[in-house]
Amino acid sequence: MVKLLGKLFIKDYQNYEDQNVRISYGIMSGVFGFITNFLMATAKIVIGLIFGALSIVTDGAETFADTTSSIITIMSYRLSRKPADKKHPFGYQRAEYIAGLILSVIILTTGFIFFVTAIQRIITPTEVTFSKIAVIILVASLLMKLFQSLFYRSASKLIKSQTLKANSIDSLNDTISTVFVLAGYLIFYFTGKNLDGWFSLIVSLIIIFNGIKLIKEASSPLIGERPDPKLVEKIKERIMVSDKILGFHDLYIHSYGSGRKFVSVHVEMDSNLSLLECHHIIDEIERDFKINSDIDITIHIDPIEEETEEERKIKEELTRILKSYNEDFTYHDFRTIKRKGILDVIFDVAIPDSYKIKDVKFLEKLKKDMYKYNKNLRLFVNIDRYYIREEENE
Incomplete structure (x- = not known):
């Protein structure tokens, strides 16, 4: 589904490494989430009002709140497209990381709210009213949220996006929550036992676990993390393109987003080479990085003398x-x-x-x-x- 929509709406849709293509996929996913949540919320509220089911109207209002995640996603990708300026000389690509962190915090907060509510329902159980229309709405909501989660998950893998991964987990949490609510309804209908509080407690713990895990993952690139070995190998191949480069060390990689990396490295060269020749070789390597990759590299020369x-x-x-x-x-x-x-x-x-x-x-x-x-x-x-x-x- 993601690739199909990409083919329809995104130019050069299979070039996932291109920054503009990544941003387009991110915005498209955010718009998809906004539209599906909006339609779901509207349907719930209308059906709830028609049948006089206040619980369904309330659930519809909560679904409207889910559009917030989609808006954050869209805004973060639009912001990451902005070029570098005087105040932010390294660009705005890290806005995607920040959005992922915000969504992770929202998920964790939701989990704690559910946890408190679940404890209250266990201590003081609330009356459960079985409704066939509510069951139908729950099943439809479950299927849509599951589809959302799979859509976000597929998109996040295509463009390696922590923000879309957080959206996927958020939709999956809603799916799990709906499954337990539906199970509670059916158990109450067939046995008369009210397990709503206990099921809510299980769901809240799952959401809290996912929230903590996502916060760790979203924080990691902001703090700074070990670079991907594949990226290191790609850099190595470009550095060692000249036989005048004897080796390299002190390689440092700073990421300012998926399409913005700054690298510094020390290369070893024969001390008998002229300064002009060394400068020409290094200049060619730096230019190659700038033209053919998303990396700005600064290279320091270490002269190697013939050892005694x-x-x-x-x-x-x-x-x-x-x-x-x-x-x-x-x-x-x-x-x-x-x-x-x-x-x-x-x-x-x-x-x-x-x-x-x-x-x-x-x-x-x-x-x-x-x-x-x-x-x-x-x-x-x-x-x-x-x-x-x-x-x-x-």
Whole structure:
């Protein structure tokens, strides 16, 4: 259904990576939710008034409130389309993340409200009035909400949208709630037992669980998270396109939305190359990223000199010591400067974020072990806590 509507209303509808296509899918999904909720709410209110069923009219009013989620979705995608300006030089794409967080908070709040209401109904049960028309409305509402949930879920997977995922969970919560209400009606009709309060309690706990889970997922990209290994591999392929690039490290990726990423990286190049030649190579790589991807990249050059025999031995000892601590430890930016009989050894040590030793204690231990090898060394060590696994940077 999502692809069919996309084919009808969205230009280049299969190019899901394109920012304009993503936004169009997001707005289309929001409009779909608004229209279906509006029609459902109108039908419930009209039928309720015709048959004098106040509960159905009330349910219709609650369905109208669901259009709020659709409006938030539409507004967030429209806002994310705005270009960067003086106050927001990185653009507005994170509005989608904020919308997802808002919807998650609404879901969690709804769960707590249901929880309190359920406890009240368990303590003081309310009278249940069975109505065939109410059952018919509930079944129709259940099917529509389930269809909404599947529609949002499909769209969220196509464009990798946390906001649409939150909409999908919201509709699924409504579906589950309706199932339990319907079950309560039928149990009361056939047995006379009123389990409305207990069923409401179960539903509220499901909604609270989903709300907490969604808040965690929606907050993660706002706080900053480990990049997708596929994205890292794509960046690596573009960086290593020239045989003059010997390697790279200190790769940092900052996401300002699905179509806005800023990357910085250090690349290693032969120190014998001229500055002009290095600049030309780096300029070409940066231009390639800008034209052929949604990434703005800044590249720093680290010159690599031909190592001396003394440097080779120091590197071997340094590697041995680091591997004795942890197999994942590596180093880079290694260089030496000799001054008055003392050899200054300068390098960065890359430590995985899972390794919990404090930097000060680690440096003390490393220097102590290196001085055992050669007391005439003077170490200048910078520690990098890397968030990209080492195998992604090989």
